[in-house]
Amino acid sequence: MSNPSKPVRPAGAPSALEVLVRDKRFRGADGVLVHAIDEIAFDVPAGSFTTLIGPSGCGKTTTLRIILGLDDDFAGHIRLPEKEGRTAVVFQEPRLLPWRTAEDNVRLALPDAMESENLDDLFAIVGLSEMRNRYPSELSLGLARRVALARAFAIKPSLLLLDEPFVSLDEMTATRLRQLLVTVWSARRTTALMVTHNLREAVQLSDRIVFLTERPARIRGVEVIDRDRSARDADWRERTVRDLDRRYSGVL
Amino acid sequence: MSNPSKPVRPAGAPSALEVLVRDKRFRGADGVLVHAIDEIAFDVPAGSFTTLIGPSGCGKTTTLRIILGLDDDFAGHIRLPEKEGRTAVVFQEPRLLPWRTAEDNVRLALPDAMESENLDDLFAIVGLSEMRNRYPSELSLGLARRVALARAFAIKPSLLLLDEPFVSLDEMTATRLRQLLVTVWSARRTTALMVTHNLREAVQLSDRIVFLTERPARIRGVEVIDRDRSARDADWRERTVRDLDRRYSGVL
C-alpha cells in the first residue's frame, strides 16, 4: 500500500517543504468513501512559518499526517526540506505516554546526542517546573498540552508541525508559549507549519497563511505577510484580522 | 472514601447550584500532595448561565468533577439545583465510545422516555448530518467535539456543565454552536456552568463570570453581567472585554 512517489529529499541545503495532495479519500468502516482532500498544493519556504486555516473537519490534520509520512495512501507528492533533519510535531491531542512522567515524556523524544540535556529552563518557561515528576493522568489537559509543546521544542527540530498547539491554555500562558515558539523557530532555520482556528494567532506568527475550503479541501487563498514580526503591534493585528475576515468570511 | 456531606437536594422547585470547596488535594503517584483548590465558593442561580475562567491547571475541571459527584474526596459541600433533573456535561475531551457511531453515542445518552427522538435537526445544526454513521476514530477532533456537544444538548438537561466546549472549532461553527447553546439553555430553565479561556465567549454568553487564581484556586472576583443578551453587540463586547482585561490582567 506504500505510495511509490516517495518524498525526494535534496542532498544539500534545506529546500522548501512542498505539499501537493491531489486526492485523498478514506474508506469508512461501513465501506462508504469519504472524500477528504480534493486538491491542495502549497509550499512552505525553508525557514519560514506558514499557517493553515480551514473549517473543522476539512482535512488539515490529514494534510499534516501525509507530510509526516503517517498516511501514504494518497495521490500526490511531498518534498521534505531536509534529508537528515529532525521533525517535531505537536499533535491535536497531547499523545503522551501515560506510564512515563512529564519529564520522561520529553526526554524520551530527545535524540541520543542530546540525552543528558538540561531541561530546567524549558520546563520553567512552559510552567511545568513543579510537574516534572507527574504522570499524564495527574495533569490537567492544559498542562498535558504544554508537555507536548515542550517535547516538540526540546528536540530543536528543523521541521516543526503544530496542530492547534495553543488551545486549552489561558491567554497568559498561550502568549508566553507563542513567544517561546518564535524563539525556538528563529534560533535555527526551522521550517514551521501550524494549524489553527485562531486568526489573531496566525496573523501574529506567520509569514504566510493558507486558507482552505470546506471538505473536500481545496485552497481558498494564500496570504503572504511580510511585515517584520516586531512591527506587528496590537493595532496592526486588529486591522489585518478585520481585513482578512472581510475577504475570507467566517474565519474570525 | 465516600464523603458524608452528600449533596442535599431540595424537594420542590429548582434552587441554585451551590458550590463550596474548602480544600482539595490530590496525592500524586509518588506520594507528593498536590494542593489543587484552596477555597472556592460561588452560586449559580437556578436557570442562569455562569462561566468559570482561570489559568490552565488551576482546578476548573476538578471543580466540575466535584459538582458531578465524580470526586467526593474533598472538604466542602455541593448543593445541586434539582432532585430529579438530568445533568449533561461536555468534558474537556470528547469522551465518545469508540465502538459506537456518532449517532449511537448521542442516542445512548438519551433517557428511556426520549429513546426514539428524531435527531435530524440536531445533527444538521451541529454539522454532522453526513457523519452520523462514522465511528469516532473516523472523525476529526472538531467533529468529535461536536458529537459530544450534540450528546449534551440532546438530553435536554436541567443542569449543564461545559468544559471548554468550543475549542478546536472554526469560528463559524463555534458561533453557530454558541447560538445553539443559548437556544437549548433558554428553552428550559437550564442551569449552566461553563469553563472557558475565551473571554469574548464568556462575555457573550454569561450572566456572571467567576475568575479564579492560579493553583491552588481561590476566587479572584465575580462579575455579574445583567445586560440583555440581544443587546450584547460586537462593540459592547469589545468594550466589556477590554474593561475586564484591565481589571483581571492576563485573561485576554
Place this chain on the structure above:
Amino acid sequence: MAVEAESAETESRLHRLASRGWAPKALTFVSLLGLLAIWWIAAIIADSRVLPAPPAVLDALHRDAVTGELWFNLAMTLMRVFFAFVTAMVIGSAIGIALGMSASANRFFDPWLILFLNIPALVVIVLAYIWFGLNEVAAIGAIAVNKIPNVVVTMREGARALDPQLAEMAKVYRFGRAKTLRHVILPQLQPYFAAASRSGLALIWKIALVVELLGRSNGVGFQIHLYFQLFDVAAILAYTLAFVVVMLLIEFLLVQPLEARSTRWRPKRA
C-alpha cells in the same frame, strides 16, 4: 511526477481490492498446505511409527469414520466442551470483572483464586467424580472448575485496565447498570474475552481429554487413551486432527466474522 502519482493510485486501489477478496482465503489455504508439507516431510525423515505420514492418519480417520465411532465420540466431546465452555466463560467473566473493579474484593479473593488456579486437574476431576458420581454433570462441572480461574485471571486484568473516563461519562449520563455493562464495559473487555475464549477452548478440550480418561466411557479423550494403550499414534493423531478441524471451522466461520464485526470500529492497520 503527476503521471507517477496517478499510476500509484490505481495500483494501490487494486491491491486493496485484492486483499479484501479472495487473497486472505488463498493465504489460509497456502498456510494449511505448508503445514501439511512440513508434517509429511518430517514423517518421511523420521520414518518411524511414532510420527505417521498423513496417509496413515487419514486411513485411521477413515476407519473410525465409517464405523460411526469417530462422529459419536467427537460429538460427545464437543457436547462436554460446549457446556463447560459456556459455564466457565459466564462464571469466570462475572467473577473476573467483579474482582477487577473492586480492589478490596480482589484483595480478599486473590488467595482463593491462586489456590483454585493451582489445584491439579486430576484432583478436581477425581473429587468431582467421587462426590457427584460418574456422570456428565460431574464431568462438565469438573472441566468448568478447572477453567474458571483462568478466565477470572484474564478478565480481571481487563477490568483493571478499563478506561475511567468512559465510566465517568456513563455515570453522568445515567446509563444504568445494564447499559454501562453492555456498551461501555464489555466492548473494552473484548480483547481479553477473545484471549480467554481462544486459549480457553483449547484448554477445556485438553481437560476434557483427562476427564474422559478418568471416568467417561466415550469421547475423543477416551478414544485417544485407548489408542495410546495400543500405541497407535496414527489413530491418536486422527482424533486430534478431527478436533482441530472442528476448531478451525469454528474459528473461520464463527469467531473471525464475529470478531471482525465487533472490532470494525478500530482504525485499520496495514
Place this chain on the structure above:
Amino acid sequence: MAVEAESAETESRLHRLASRGWAPKALTFVSLLGLLAIWWIAAIIADSRVLPAPPAVLDALHRDAVTGELWFNLAMTLMRVFFAFVTAMVIGSAIGIALGMSASANRFFDPWLILFLNIPALVVIVLAYIWFGLNEVAAIGAIAVNKIPNVVVTMREGARALDPQLAEMAKVYRFGRAKTLRHVILPQLQPYFAAASRSGLALIWKIALVVELLGRSNGVGFQIHLYFQLFDVAAILAYTLAFVVVMLLIEFLLVQPLEARSTRWRPKRA
C-alpha cells in the same frame, strides 16, 4: 455544615492511611483463614477418606517433609516450571506481538496456531520423549511447547489493541525499535502479559504434572500420581498445597510488588 465537612475530611484521610498500612495484609490473612474454615467444615461434613481434614493433610505433608522427599520433588518440579515458564513467555510473547502487529503474518499462521493450541499435551509429551529421550530438556521443552500457543493468543490480542496514536508519536520522534518496544509497546501489553503469566504459571505446573507422570522419576506430578494409585488423597492434597504455598509466596512477594510498581501511573480507583 462546615464542621460536618471538616470531620469528613479527617475520617477519609484516616481510612486511606489504614488501607495503605496493615489492612491489606490482615484481609489476606482473614481470607486464608476463611478458606481453611470452609475446607475443615466441608471435610467434617463429608467425613470421608476422599476429603481429608487439614490435620490429615498436614500429617502427610510432615511425613514426606521429614524424609526430604517433599523438598526434593518440589524443587525438581519448580525447576522444570521455571525454565519452561521463561522459555514459553519469551517465545510466546515474541510470536504473539509479531502476529498481532502484522495482519498478513497472522492470516498465514493462524491455522498453525489453532493446530498447536489443540494438540493434546499427551501427544506433544510422548513425541518429545521419544524423539529427544527421557531427559530434562525434552520434559521442559514439551511443557513449553504446550504453553507457547496460549501465550501467543493472549499477547496477540494485546498487540491488536495497541494504540496507533502512540505508535505514530514514536515514529515521528524516531524512537527506533528498541525504545518503541520498551517504552511504547510493552507498557501497553502489561495487562496481557500479567494475564498470560498468571494463568500461564498455573497451566505450566499442570502440564508439568503430566510430563512427570509420563516420563520422569521425580517431581510433584510423579508423587501425586503414585498417591493417586494408592488413592491417598491426603498425600495428594499435601503436595498440591505445598505448590500452592509456593505460588502464594511468589504472588505476594514478587508479582504484586512488581505489578504495583509497573501500574503506578494508572489513576487509582476506590
Place this chain on the structure above:
Amino acid sequence: LFAIAGPAGAQESVRIGVLKYGTVNWELDAMTREGLDTAHGVDVEIVPFASEDASTVALQAGAVDMIVSDWLWVSRQRAEGADFTFLPYSTSVGSLMVPAQSEVETLGDLKGKTIGVAGGPLDKNWLLIQALASRDFEIDLSAENEIAYGAPPLLAEKARSGELDAVLNYWHYAARLEAEGFRTLVSGTDAAMQMGTDGPVASIGWVFRDQFAEEHPEAVSGFIAADQATKALLATSDEAWEALRPLMKAESEDAFETLKARYREGIPGRSAEAEAADTAKLYELLARIGGERLVGPSPVLVEGTYFTGEGNGG
C-alpha cells in the same frame, strides 16, 4: 536356592522401568535387596515411573532396556515393525469383583447392573468375560449393562462406595477389595480357561528389544535366572515379604496377606511350550472377539513375540 548361573565378574547391567509402587517393583526390590541380580551376573537398575504408560514411552525412547507389559501389545507392535519380545512374568490378571452381600452369583445375574471396567473396552479380560457371558448365559454384558470405564483407583473407590455393582480391576486392586470383603465373580484366568486354554496364561511379562537380547545375551539370561531365583524366594519366604511392606502400602494385615497370596498364585509354573501354545490359542480367540482393533493387522500371534533365546524372527 538356585545355583549361580551367570559368569561372575563381568557384570552386565539392565535398566528396568517399573511403576514405583507396582507389583513388579516388589519383585525387583526383593531381587536387588537379596543381591540375586549381581549373583547371576547382572546389575539391575530400577527406574521408577508413576504410570504404566510412562514405562512404554521409556522403552521406546531407549531410556530403559526392559519393562513389563503384555504379549498382545508386543505382538501388535511387532506386526507394525517394532522388535519387542516377551518373556512371561506373571499369570495374575484382573478379576470381576462383587461385594460380599451382592445377590449376583453368576455372570448371568449381571443384567441391568453398573459395571466398572479398568483398562477400557479392549481389555483382554473384559473381552473374555464378555465372550464367556454370551456363550454360557447368552447375555451381552456391554449392551445390557451400564459400563463405566475409568481409572483403576477411581473404580475401586466407586466399588467401595457402592456406586458400582461390580468391578473388573487389575489384580492388586482386586486383591485389596477381596481383603475388604469383596468376592471374585470370575477372574480373567478363569474366563480364559473356560474359553479353552489349558492352564493359566501368563499375560504379562518382561518386554525388551531383540536388539538388546542380541547385544547383551548374558544380561538377558542372567536376568532370567535372577528372576526365577527371586520368584522362588518370594514363593516360600515370608521374611522376604516383610521387607516389602513399605512398597506394598497395604492398608491392613488382611490386604497384605491377600496380596501375598495372590502374587504367589500368579507365578507361572508351566513349560515355555505349554505357555506359548495356550497363548496362540488365546490370541486367536481374542482376534475373533476383539477383532483387528484389538490385535492389529496380524490374524495370528506374530512370530517372535515369545523370546526363545535364539535369534528372534525380527
